[in-house]
Amino acid sequence: MTERALDKEVLAQRCRDVTENLKAIRENIARAAEKSGRSPSDITLLAATKTVPPEVINHAIVNEGLTHIGENKVQELCSKYDELKLEHCSCEFIGHLQTNKVKQLMDKVDRIQSVDSVKLAKEISRLAQRDGRVMPILIEVNIGGEESKSGVAPEALEELLGEIATLPNLSVQGLMTIPPISENIVNTGRFFSKMYKNFIDIKAKKLDNICMDYLSMGMSSDYELAIESGANIVRIGSSIFGKRVYR
Numbered sequence: 071m072t073e074r075a076l077d078k079e080v081l082a083q084r085c086r087d088v089t090e091n092l093k094a095i096r097e098n099i100a101r102a103a104e105k106s107g108r109s110p111s112d113i114t115l116l117a118a119t120k121t122v123p124p125e126v127i128n129h130a131i132v133n134e135g136l137t138h139i140g141e142n143k144v145q146e147l148c149s150k151y152d153e154l155k156l157e158h159c160s161c162e163f164i165g166h167l168q169t170n171k172v173k174q175l176m177d178k179v180d181r182i183q184s185v186d187s188v189k190l191a192k193e194i195s196r197l198a199q200r201d202g203r204v205m206p207i208l209i210e211v212n213i214g215g216e217e218s219k220s221g222v223a224p225e226a227l228e229e230l231l232g233e234i235a236t237l238p239n240l241s242v243q244g245l246m247t248i249p250p251i252s253e254n255i256v257n258t259g260r261f262f263s264k265m266y267k268n269f270i271d272i273k274a275k276k277l278d279n280i281c282m283d284y285l286s287m288g289m290s291s292d293y294e295l296a297i298e299s300g301a302n303i304v305r306i307g308s309s310i311f312g313k314r315v316y317r
């Protein structure tokens with residue numbers, strides 16, 4: 071085979087794998103939802119698409135009905151964006167975001183899940199006003215208190231929400247978290263429970279201009295536990311697309 075024909079075959083196989091993986095993951099999500107007294111349709115599956123080529127992402131969207139994707143690097147999203155078929159798919163930002171890069175994202179994303187400071191929220195608000203639109207956001211919480219991770223500390227969450235609530239053209243829809251990596255799923259479960267408690271406590275306060283509809287947590291290794299712990303958005307990458315190859 072020529073190299074091109076080989077590439078084409080590799081791509082076709084990758085798409086077949088994605089189809090199969092999505093089927094299994096959707097079944098697992100439905101089971102976890104029912105186990106926690108919710109309907110499968112209450113849970114949003116967002117595919118984390120870093121390192122995945124646009125052809126494969128488009129297969130998942132167009133042929134498998136994927137409705138949400140998330141990228142975590144501004145540069146990667148911008149380089150893939152024009153090739154993505156996003157007419158029926160929400161494109162979200164899920165990675166650490168520097169204030170000076172918000173500009174590049176505004177016309178590309180439908181929601182930003184990783185807002186963790188007033189400074190960042192102010193810049194999104196300013197650009198949303200300029201564009202005459204409202205930007206939906208989630209607030210990222212550093213539930214494990216890790217130095218290395220972004221996200222607001224749980225203790226500082228309510229104060230941050232109070233400040234963000236006053237900014238125009240933002241719609242706060244809930245919380246997002248990435249718990250510490252742990253070999254032991256029991257530890258992960260503790261962080262998920264802690265996060266759910268924060269979510270419920272904030273929701274009960276009914277803060278002005280703040281909705282607490284979404285809790286985004288759970289990835290390939292722990293999404294079922296996350297759903298059973300109260301998540302209604304899961305962000306799944308490698309279980310859908312295979313092991314990531316960085317080049």
Ligand SMILES: *Cc1c(COP(=O)(O)O)cnc(C)c1O
Pocket residue numbers: 118120142164165248289290291305306307308309
């Ligand atoms: C990559 C990524 C995921 C998905 O990780 P997997 O372990 O591959 O499922 C979820 N959330 C964020 C923010 C990511 O960057």
